Amino acid sequence: xxxxxxxxxxxxxxxxxxxxxxxxxxxxxxxxxxxxxxxxxxxxxxxxxxxxxxxxxxxxxxxxxxxxxxxxxxxxxxxxxxxxxxxxxxxxxxxxxxxxxxxxxxxxxxxxxxxxxxxxxxxxxxxxxxxxxxxxxxxxxxxxxxxxxxx
Numbered sequence: 001x002x003x004x005x006x007x008x009x010x011x012x013x014x015x016x017x018x019x020x021x022x023x024x025x026x027x028x029x030x031x032x033x034x035x036x037x038x039x040x041x042x043x044x045x046x047x048x049x050x051x052x053x054x055x056x057x058x059x060x061x062x063x064x065x066x067x068x069x070x071x072x073x074x075x076x077x078x079x080x081x082x083x084x085x086x087x088x089x090x091x092x093x094x095x096x097x098x099x100x101x102x103x104x105x106x107x108x109x110x111x112x113x114x115x116x117x118x119x120x121x122x123x124x125x126x127x128x129x130x131x132x133x134x135x136x137x138x139x140x141x142x143x144x145x146x147x148x149x150x151x
Contacts, residue, residue, distance in 0.1 A: 001065055001066060001068060001070075002066065002068075003041035003042055003043065003045075003047065003066065004024065004039070004041055004042060005042065006042075007024050007025055007042065008023075008024065008025055008026060009022065009023070009024045009039075010022070010023050011023070011063055011070070011072055012028065013072060013073070019031070019035065019051065020051060020063070020072045022037055022039065022049060022063065024039055024040075031051075035050055035051040035052070036048060036049070036050045037049045037050065039065070047065065047066060048065075049063065049064065049065035049066075050063075050064050050065075051063055051064075051072075052064055061073045061075070073114055076110065076113055076114075080110075080113050081110070083109070083123065083126060083127075084106055084109035084110045084113060084126060085106045085109075085110075086130065087101065087102040087105040087106055087109070087130045087133050087134070088102040088103065088106055089102065090102035090133065090134065090137055091103075094137050094141070097137060097140055097141075098137050101133045101136060101137050102133065104133075105129055105130055105133040108129060109126040109129060109130065112125055112126050112129070113126065
């Protein structure tokens with residue numbers, strides 16, 4: 001990045017569900033507020049950098065500094081997003097509980113597609129988690145109906 005030459009500016013991907021952090025001169029920079037960072041360039045000037053979302057269901061994957069956008073992670077393909085998001089259909093049949101389960105599983109699935117593993121395993125694990133959400137929704141539904149004495 002212009003203005004940070006020779007400063008070893010890099011991004012540290014801390015894994016699933018944890019925020020990516022910038023590091024400069026070997027020191028990790030903590031966010032000031034809401035994924036915004038204050039970095040000191042080679043001239044001693046404070047430069048604001050930030051992490052931004054590229055998609056609604058994807059966690060932060062773009063680092064923006066001095067108008068330059070750097071992809072922390074490559075975007076998933078449309079079919080990976082579709083595969084990850086099919087549990088959102090629980091919202092249609094399961095109301096608020098189905099929507100909450102579907103939304104949570106969708107975010108988890110998207111993050112699981114980011115791990116370094118063979119595609120087969122990523123698809124299999126996300127399928128199993130999605131099916132587990134459906135089973136959990138049915139279990140909750142049965143428990144609620146049973147508790148209320150409904151059939």
